[in-house]
Amino acid sequence: MSRKILLEHADVPGIDTFPIYRQHGGYDSVEKAVKMDPMAIVEEVKTSGLRGRGGAGFSTGIKWSFLDRKSNNPRYLVCNADEGEPGTFKDRYFMEKLPHLLVEGLIVSSFALGTHTAYVYVRGEFFWIIEALEVAIAEAKAAGFLGKNILGSGFDLEIYVHPGAGAYICGEESALLESLEGKKGYPRIKPPFPAISGLFGCPTVINNVETIAAVPWIIVNGGPAYAAIGIGRSTGTKLISASGNIKKPGVYEIDMGITVEEFVMSDEFCGGLLEGRTLKAIIAGGSSVPILPAHLAFKTAAGEPRLMTYESLFDGGFASGTMMGSGGFIVLDNTACIVRNTWNFSRFYHHESCGQCSPCREGTGWLEKVLHRLEHGEGKMHDIDLLVSISKKIEGHTICALGDAAAWPVVSAVLHFREEFESHVKNRGCL
């Protein structure tokens, strides 16, 4: 049985209102944090082993310690609530249920970082969440947890909610900053990294919703308690949005380190496959991670149980592993067509490429075109290797990771399901 840190009170009626949230221990971490040394909070987060939940899994405490505190410029905290990755819907679910927990996390994190302005960049389509966050912010402010001189500590903080305008690329942190500055969402060349030169050229920390929401529990219960959950460098709990051919799609909070098999097959989580179906593949971390065929889903290539950790999912690297990514877990059974699925993802990446770099701008279009003809029975055998060749020319040759995200699913689909691509050529489409 996995414990609940983030979703413990998610189903309490009225938990999205200040009084009920407060009755359930809400904002206790702010009371504790404002009496602490900000650097002690950073240390606590380091000790917890918390890693960024937006996709890359970088240590949050280390990221926070990179923030340029010597600069005379203001510092900013930016929460990434853009969540546009196909298959990923955990932040949306979380913010709908617990807007106050995100606000609480923003206050404690801002205090630790010495920022007096925090932004939440929310996917614009989530208009009801924007409203819920605005209400939560106003309620917290009226209760003295936000605004000037929070709880008499002398610390001031304002939180602003900024809606995005429907571009997936604005979830990439530097494109997000451009967009927040009122410009077109073009990713920036790094370095400099945001910790040195971020929003308006000032030191900035950017964290995912789930990352920031984990901070209150860490401050109330201590970094070691968080680190005690999970395995190795994958500590704490993780929100996973599960979809595809399973009995119980939804958002689940898991202890890091449960097996993939338990996650897919147990009634506590996905509830197993639909009757009479067999597992074909899993996509463990959103549309941008390599696809894993059934024989590598529950076990690694070395025959070890595959675990829901950053390390175990990556076991085998790009040859026989995948990534935790954003926790968008998609299950495909024997009725799913890998070529169609890969084509569908490629359409998305082509559409969402910002067009700044030619390998991504042109390459994503070529991938879509070649996959379209394979899926529609017009492909040739050499198209299969062409897909790999195009992908290899995109991967690692672009300004941001959208290019990689477009390439990895294609390369892994061909690697693990070549016979299905060949069958599309021989049989002029899907059987």
Ligand SMILES: Cc1cc2nc3c(=O)[nH]c(=O)nc-3n(C[C@H](O)[C@H](O)[C@H](O)COP(=O)(O)O)c2cc1C
């Ligand atoms: C194309 C692209 C889209 C991204 N979309 C998101 C997103 O919607 N939400 C998010 O938190 N991170 C997203 N990221 C990752 C962010 O760039 C960044 O790593 C993350 O917000 C950092 O927060 P974390 O350290 O808490 O994970 C995206 C990255 C790329 C390359």
Ligand code: SF4
């Ligand atoms: S990789 Fe693609 S999305 Fe990223 S900057 Fe280049 S063209 Fe834009």
